Amino acid sequence: MTQLMLYNTRTRAKEAFTPIDPANVRAYLCGPTVYDRAHLGNARNVVVFDILVRLLRRLYPRVTYVRNITDIDDKINTRAKERGVSIEEVTEGPIRWYHEDMGALYTLPPDIEPRATAHLGEIIEMIERLIANGHAYEAAGHVLFSVASDPDYGKFSGRTPDELIAGARVDVAPYKRDAGDFVLWKPSTPDLPGWDSPWGRGRPGWHIECSAMSWRHLGENFDIHGGGDDLIFPHHENEIAQSCCAFPGSKFANVWVHNRMLLVNGEKMSKSLGNFLVLHDVLEKAPGEAVRFLLMRSHYRSTLDFSDAGLVEARRELDRFYRALEAFPDMAASDQVPASVLWPLLDDLNTPGAIAALHALADAALAGDAKAAAGLHAAGQVLGLFNVTSAEWFAGDVPAAVTALVEARIAARAAKDFAASDRLRDEIAALGYAIQDGPRGAYKLRKA
RNA sequence: GGUCCGGUGGCAGAGUGGUGAUGCAGCGGACUGCAAAUCCGCGUAUGUGGGUUCGAUUCCCGCCCGGACCUCCA
Numbered sequence: 001m002t003q004l005m006l007y008n009t010r011t012r013a014k015e016a017f018t019p020i021d022p023a024n025v026r027a028y029l030c031g032p033t034v035y036d037r038a039h040l041g042n043a044r045n046v047v048v049f050d051i052l053v054r055l056l057r058r059l060y061p062r063v064t065y066v067r068n069i070t071d072i073d074d075k076i077n078t079r080a081k082e083r084g085v086s087i088e089e090v091t092e093g094p095i096r097w098y099h100e101d102m103g104a105l106y107t108l109p110p111d112i113e114p115r116a117t118a119h120l121g122e123i124i125e126m127i128e129r130l131i132a133n134g135h136a137y138e139a140a141g142h143v144l145f146s147v148a149s150d151p152d153y154g155k156f157s158g159r160t161p162d163e164l165i166a167g168a169r170v171d172v173a174p175y176k177r178d179a180g181d182f183v184l185w186k187p188s189t190p191d192l193p194g195w196d197s198p199w200g201r202g203r204p205g206w207h208i209e210c211s212a213m214s215w216r217h218l219g220e221n222f223d224i225h226g227g228g229d230d231l232i233f234p235h236h237e238n239e240i241a242q243s244c245c246a247f248p249g250s251k252f253a254n255v256w257v258h259n260r261m262l263l264v265n266g267e268k269m270s271k272s273l274g275n276f277l278v279l280h281d282v283l284e285k286a287p288g289e290a291v292r293f294l295l296m297r298s299h300y301r302s303t304l305d306f307s308d309a310g311l312v313e314a315r316r317e318l319d320r321f322y323r324a325l326e327a328f329p330d331m332a333a334s335d336q337v338p339a340s341v342l343w344p345l346l347d348d349l350n351t352p353g354a355i356a357a358l359h360a361l362a363d364a365a366l367a368g369d370a371k372a373a374a375g376l377h378a379a380g381q382v383l384g385l386f387n388v389t390s391a392e393w394f395a396g397d398v399p400a401a402v403t404a405l406v407e408a409r410i411a412a413r414a415a416k417d418f419a420a421s422d423r424l425r426d427e428i429a430a431l432g433y434a435i436q437d438g439p440r441g442a443y444k445l446r447k448a
Numbered sequence: 449g450g451u452c453c454g455g456u457g458g459c460a461g462a463g464u465g466g467u468g469a470u471g472c473a474g475c476g477g478a479c480u481g482c483a484a485a486u487c488c489g490c491g492u493a494u495g496u497g498g499g500u501u502c503g504a505u506u507c508c509c510g511c512c513c514g515g516a517c518c519u520c521c522a
Binding site for chain 2: 039044048226233235261270271307353355434436446
């Protein structure tokens, strides 16, 4: 059983995944707009896609994973103006932090990481095509996409143009033909970053860069497009409209994979609410692998309500797996992922189901089953787990002060001075380490 | 207001038209100088009212509650 099933937002149904070209599966994930630190919601999105890509790589010989960086944006411009620096100086830090933080979660880098600033040519070419095809028009220095020109507009997100207008909570610019028309290109005043175009010096609107970059790197029609479900409208609806109208007859992405939002205290983390958890801060509280594990403990299409208690629990579950692996230090590496783990993953990335299977393997491994331990380790590769050794997981680099106390305690126990022994255990605990005694004076240390 | 999604044991969280995974926490026992870890065992759940069915947690309808989108957002 190696058939991957994926829920496709386009059809609102779980479908058997069939690549356009089995020799090269092409996938695109909407990446960050780089003006700030990544938050935990970004992390969920990237971890989910990371598992999908790892799984696809087991099933197909080649996967091209593209994740863009949006480095043209009005929020970036605002920051640059506030600080009196160039937009490159604003985006440099956030791009570096993004790589560091996602790396700390053991997510694989994309094969191609295109930037909007390097794709103005493609962006302009697409806009020219849209104008030539009668799907876009110039007005007041802007170029706008005409939603009325696209009979399919709204189908993806399940809305009619009337609904969109009725629900509009923003003022409609007077130069728009329809309230739903959106900007492809807008003029830049001299104090703002801009690029020369047939419509004068300006900059692209929000949605066009993803259409241009996916076209450049994956073609007019590719397999999978991912993102958070808050992007379904308007971002992905608009991407589809632009791409399908610029390339008549193309289908753009075949399968759309959207993860649900991460909640904090029952509410969506969002920039406007200001309640978002900065990933870097969460990584101060727990190992990256525990944060990653927390994000896979619920299905990607369910809401996940973050809590510190959940983080602690994620870490304890991983403790158990590392204990199971620890029992087989010389285990030969295997890439045979047990069917019990693979099967739920193939069924629309059911990570909680896979984790349940991991626990069964851990039980067997703790009972002495070497094959189960090898299977557990192999399963970790497809899930992006077990990236460190058990010793590193439990203790990391032990400070000299702790080692000295441990040695003093061994001596005390040998002398059966249990009062001293218990006192030393408390002192070790005060330094953040727990000690476990084993047979014949053996012991294990772990970070509290 | 429109559209959509969900409500499972103390908590987290899957699956399923036919005796409700898994984990964490809790309880009892073994082991231990005491612990920890490990092992054995235990308990508790499908929001609510109808309908379809031999049988529903699973399908359908109403209600209640929660969340998302309709605006920047992963």
